Amino acid sequence: MTVTPMHFVIFAAVLFAIGAAGVLLRRSGISILLGIELMLNAANLALVAFGRMHGTLDAQVFVFFVMAVAAAEVAVGLALLVAIFRKLHSIDVDRLNVLRW
Amino acid sequence: MWASVVVTATKLVVVAGSILTGVAIMEWVERRGAAFIQDRLGPNRVGPLGLFQPIVDAIKLLFKEDVTPTNVNKGLYYLAPMISVFVAMVTFIVIPFGAGNDVTIFGAPLGGLIVAPDLGVGILYLLALSALGVYGIVLAGWSSNNKYSLLGGLRSSAQLISYELSMTLAVLGVLLATGSLRLDDVVSHQAAHVWNFIPQFVGFIVFTTAVFAETNRLPFDLAEAETELVAGYHVEYSSMKFAAFLMSEYMNMITASALIVTLFFGGWSFPGMGRFSGWPLLIASVVAFVAKLAFFLWLFVWVRWSLPRFRYDQLMRLGWKGLLPLATLNLVWVGVAMAMRWL
Amino acid sequence: MAAAVFLVVVVVGIVSAVVAMSHRSPVVNVLSLVVTLFCVAASYALLGAEFLAAAQILIYAGAILVLFLFVVMLLNAPEEQRPKEPRPFQRAVGLLLALLAGVGGVAVLIGIEVVAPAARVSGDARAIGRLLVGPYIFAFEFISVVLLAALVGALVLVKRKH
Known part of the structure; x- marks a missing residue:
């Protein structure tokens, strides 16, 4: 078996589905953020594999930007979680059912 | 093919063996050095000058009862010391420790004396892996289910993350001057021009201070502040698991000193190198590297027994308000100097 | 290998x-x-x-x-505790959607005509750096603004009001 970039894209698709399942099924805020990270990583992997197919480096630059945005997203997301935890004493998103406090 | 495999395996064994021996020697140096600085004798009963003391200590630690407290999180509790030792051991492979370029063994060129010469990302690999060391500490602190170890672990992880920034910025100055991520290029660049600590003295000071914090050594050993936290993140560990943390601290010290030497003090290069070649050059360069390494290892011991511990807010202030601007300044200076063709 | x-x-x-x-x-x-x-x-x-x-x-x-x-x-x-009101319908739909994403993705990908792999491009720091400060310089500078905004946002969110 020779490994082609296509195999990596399929691997990325499976990882994306697992991440999506985590976001849809879990109720803990931390797990949902983790699921989003996994989905972002899967997208990154697909990008790198496609870039490898076409022989360009632009995809890798894109992945670099996605990593930076992911870092920003995590900082804000976790700050939100901490703020929510201080208010509700729980990070269960089911309990986050009020529009204002 | 086979020759290169044998050469690489030999390098690996030699490096791993030297580091482990270095850990034992450092333990002896630390105890005797402390005694010397405090004007007392130190351990001098076992073997000549007490040189066999580390062996006795190791045997003692091996035969101690290995207590696993009842309410710990078992898997993570066992995993934490493994992560610490693993990370400490694998970071050394990108550091060049001698000049072997014109030496051949079994007809195969030796290449630079570096375990992984083909790793193009060089220092980035080292920074990435050493960033993982924080997991060992955090997990040890958390899984022990003890408030002292949890506080020690959290303190130390905050400390590592804060000082990693200034450390990386200081490294960036060196990389900018070299134009390569590979540490053997860093060394040969310094051999051809001038050792980096002269044009980048600020960077050198920032880097050295930051690695003191990264290795959790005094004056920054907040994680194991005996007087306030009992012992910090490893308070619940005993026997060889405790020894694993101790060993990883000393291994990190060796890698950190090797990095200071490689980045700022010319690595294995030494003045008057042009007169040697072949095997004499190889031996002389390794001796030069080890001599510089020994000086910085002694600096670690020296500082430990001379300076008092920082308070936590002082530590954070130094890291964020002192070192980070200085490191940025150094980077700007290197950039300007490169643009003006001074470097 | x-x-x-x-x-x-x-x-x-x-x-x-x-x-x-x-x-x-x-x-x-x-x-x-x-x-x-x-x-x-x-x-x-x-x-x-x-x-x-x-x-x-x-x-x-x-x-x-x-x-x-x-x-x-x-x-x-x-x-995570067992939910007080388990929502079997929502869980089933969620799982189904995720499965759909996975199976659908893989199915579409397998159907794609594979481009012949191009020449190996080296993804070393030098080449990526040239792209970053060349064609992508605006995005590269802008990402620092995004990071700064996130930093300030995170600080504001967790700051306790005195």
Whole structure:
């Protein structure tokens, strides 16, 4: 078996589905953020594999930007979680059912 | 093919063996050095000058009862010391420790004396892996289910993350001057021009201070502040698991000193190198590297027994308000100097 | 050789991803995701993107997931309890949607006509750096503004009002 970039894209698709399942099924805020990270990583992997197919480096630059945005997203997301935890004493998103406090 | 495999395996064994021996020697140096600085004798009963003391200590630690407290999180509790030792051991492979370029063994060129010469990302690999060391500490602190170890672990992880920034910025100055991520290029660049600590003295000071914090050594050993936290993140560990943390601290010290030497003090290069070649050059360069390494290892011991511990807010202030601007300044200076063709 | 490495990476990656998404303990979730991200980094290395592989470990494993671990410990997040009102319908639909994404994605991908692999491009830091400060200079500068905004936003969100 020779490994082609296509195999990596399929691997990325499976990882994306697992991440999506985590976001849809879990109720803990931390797990949902983790699921989003996994989905972002899967997208990154697909990008790198496609870039490898076409022989360009632009995809890798894109992945670099996605990593930076992911870092920003995590900082804000976790700050939100901490703020929510201080208010509700729980990070269960089911309990986050009020529009204002 | 086979020759290169044998050469690489030999390098690996030699490096791993030297580091482990270095850990034992450092333990002896630390105890005797402390005694010397405090004007007392130190351990001098076992073997000549007490040189066999580390062996006795190791045997003692091996035969101690290995207590696993009842309410710990078992898997993570066992995993934490493994992560610490693993990370400490694998970071050394990108550091060049001698000049072997014109030496051949079994007809195969030796290449630079570096375990992984083909790793193009060089220092980035080292920074990435050493960033993982924080997991060992955090997990040890958390899984022990003890408030002292949890506080020690959290303190130390905050400390590592804060000082990693200034450390990386200081490294960036060196990389900018070299134009390569590979540490053997860093060394040969310094051999051809001038050792980096002269044009980048600020960077050198920032880097050295930051690695003191990264290795959790005094004056920054907040994680194991005996007087306030009992012992910090490893308070619940005993026997060889405790020894694993101790060993990883000393291994990190060796890698950190090797990095200071490689980045700022010319690595294995030494003045008057042009007169040697072949095997004499190889031996002389390794001796030069080890001599510089020994000086910085002694600096670690020296500082430990001379300076008092920082308070936590002082530590954070130094890291964020002192070192980070200085490191940025150094980077700007290197950039300007490169643009003006001074470097 | 490459095939064997790839298989190990895929199996470990998928298993650890499933554990990361399904285990009840948040600490195990985070640590398991570290393993998955390592597998992604290994995939980058296999695809010739050495720099990205190192950056992936440095940024994700070394910084982002440490932050996660930090928050888990700070909040002392408990294991997820069984829900008081289990919503079987929502759970089934969620699982179905995720499965659809996975199966659909794989099906579409298998149907795609594969382009002949282009020449191997080296993903070393020098080439990526030239792209970053060349054609992508505006995005590169702008990302620093995004990071600054996130930094300030995070600080404002967690600041206690006195």
